[in-house]
Amino acid sequence: MRHAVDLSGRVAVVTGANSGIGRGIALALAAAGARVVVNHRPNEDSERRGAEVAQEIARAGGQAVTAAADINREEDVEHLFRVAQDRFQGVDILVNNAGIEQPAAIQDMTLAQWQKVIDTNLTGQFLCARAAVRAFLNRTPRPPADAAAGKIIFISSVHEVIPWAFQSNYAASKGGVSLLMQSLAQELAPMKIRVNSVAPGAIRTPINAPAWNTPESLAALLKLIPYGRIGEPDDVARAVAWLASDDSDYVTGSTLFVDGGMTLYAAFRGAG
DSSP states (O other): OOSSSSTTTTTEEETTTSHHHHHHHHHHHHHHHOOEEEEOOHHHHHHHHHHHHHHHHHTOOOOEEEOOOOTTTTHHHHHHHHHHHHHOOSSSSEEEEEEEEOOOOOOTTOHHHHHHHHHIIHHHHHHHHHHHHHHHHHHOOOOTTTTTTTEEEOOOGGGGGOEEEEEEEHHHHHHHHHHHHHHHHHHHHGGEEEEEEEEEBBSSSSGGGGTTSSSHHHHHEEEEEEESOBBOHHHHHHHHHHHHGGGGGGSSSOEEESSSTGGGOOOOTTOO
16 A cells, blocks of 8 residues: 655554554554554453554564553553653654444443443543653654644544434544544644544444445445445545644644545434
8 A cells, every 4th residue: 555645754653553443544654654553452352463463564564563551541551652662762643543332222321331432432532642742742852843743643433523322422422532632732733743633434344344234234324425435444544644744734623524425414313
């Protein structure tokens, strides 16, 4: 895969990089020249898949290291950024990708289901953003005055603006991510730290398989996508690579919807 952007010499931390969209992002950033910290959850299956991503990057001539961390735990996030510092001597780019779903009707949703999604999708993104900003500001030598001191890219969702029945915890978390991103962009712009989001629509990943794995579900889904196809992880990855590059230097506080036009519809009916 060829990329027009150049991330040579940059270091990127990608959370949830062992599968799906995160895997695609890690591969794309590495293909553009970045050295990548491939974050995965601290369990055997995630570790195996994270190692496979790092190996794929290495086979293509890139550099990557894996780092186990549960992003809703402060000590794990600190470990994640220590790995970046120890292996690559710093961080230039954070891609806040890790996220989960716990669907349920509101009358049946447990507090644990609500909290688990908020902890990962919102609190975890806050913890990683905070750690990234600390790393950016403490870096020596400092970047030139006319260069960005760091870039944070949140992976949000079309559900930051489209309600999602039976996924109220997920939609609430992504709505929170939207204003977290904008608030940090406003706060950090004077420090030359750029903060943006990419909001994917329907992307062909294992977590979304029930939405398209039968002819009936696929037909129903495509009715919500004016462009007429499901997105691929590389569609999101190319958008992230652009936001991570100097080509987007004057862009901060923006959400880039990668959704085939899905947000042109007002809302979903039912669980999607």
